[in-house]
Amino acid sequence: MKAKVSLKQIERYPVYLNVLLSLRNSGINKVNSRLLSEALDVSEEQVRKDLQIVSPNSSKPGCCRDVNLLIEHLKEFLGYNKVNKAILVGVGHLGSALLSFKGFDDYGLEIIAGFDIDPSITGGFVNDKPIYSIFNLDNKIKELGVDVAIVATPREVTQEIVNKLINSGIKAIWNFVPIHLVVPENIIVENMDLARSLAVFFHKINKK
């Protein structure tokens, strides 16, 4: 598990997992590097390197790999068997969608509460998760004992809210707002940036 892993590799592991789950659903229990290489559009050499890190014992030379074993090893590597608790700030359209998204369970993420400024939704629930007032952010974060936050607020207030989150003990932020967050070095930020994905999408379209 201690081998050096690149971000590109990390990003491929959920894709491997999806392909393997599809194979298992189709009743396929053995897989070779060639099939995975075609499914992921990377070289067979790369497939072997990728899987060696996650599942060093699942291959026999000249043969194939066990689909179930690979699935288990990938889930373990990706932390899907653990539960990472998080709060969500900004219960607008996107925030509500994230609170209601069923798929996070599979990925080891549990959103335990939402925060918003709108009094018409605070005190209520979205998908059985309580929505608290943003004015109680500091107290509630300490009470809930979480250090992971998902941010889906309006752009103008995002940096200010991120500053408050950090002051309240949040250590890692999954940011859905298309702005560049300024945070201390010890704080983890992962941007889920629609603009970036769209830029790549349009570039592919315009290249044609």
Next chain:
Amino acid sequence: MKAKVSLKQIERYPVYLNVLLSLRNSGINKVNSRLLSEALDVSEEQVRKDLQIVSPNSSKPGCCRDVNLLIEHLKEFLGYNKVNKAILVGVGHLGSALLSFKGFDDYGLEIIAGFDIDPSITGGFVNDKPIYSIFNLDNKIKELGVDVAIVATPREVTQEIVNKLINSGIKAIWNFVPIHLVVPENIIVENMDLARSLAVFFHKINKK
């Protein structure tokens, strides 16, 4: 504009744009590579290479670049001054959020209609955009003359719907469903994959 651009570069351009827009909002009109290098966490050399592609004439040697000119060149390069029309399939929580998202205008994307199977929402509107029945997909796509689709359907039906989209003339798919789509080679797919972003996020958290 014809220089070879890597996907990593393409992904950085919206980030440059956000940083430059923030600078302009703060009244700053000149910027040098060093500042951008720090903001984006890439080398100054890389900043110069990146911007040379998009805006070859915006720098003076030993001096700085014009923020407004860079913003215009980045917007042009990213296609934000054009309007790319798209339909959206799957008006659930995520689909509704995407239909209601105000920011797409800035990115040159206009979602002109939604499609769903649920008769309680077809015939209605979300954010003033009409929601049509999935059973009219083929006719409506031809009527609307679009070839870009955003997919936010339940996982189980996604591949089937994607096949239908392609048969109806869709050429490019922005996929929000965490599955591996199988498409002909001439079809463009860009995955906006929560699982991949989350995998990177948890990896960064667990490394600490």
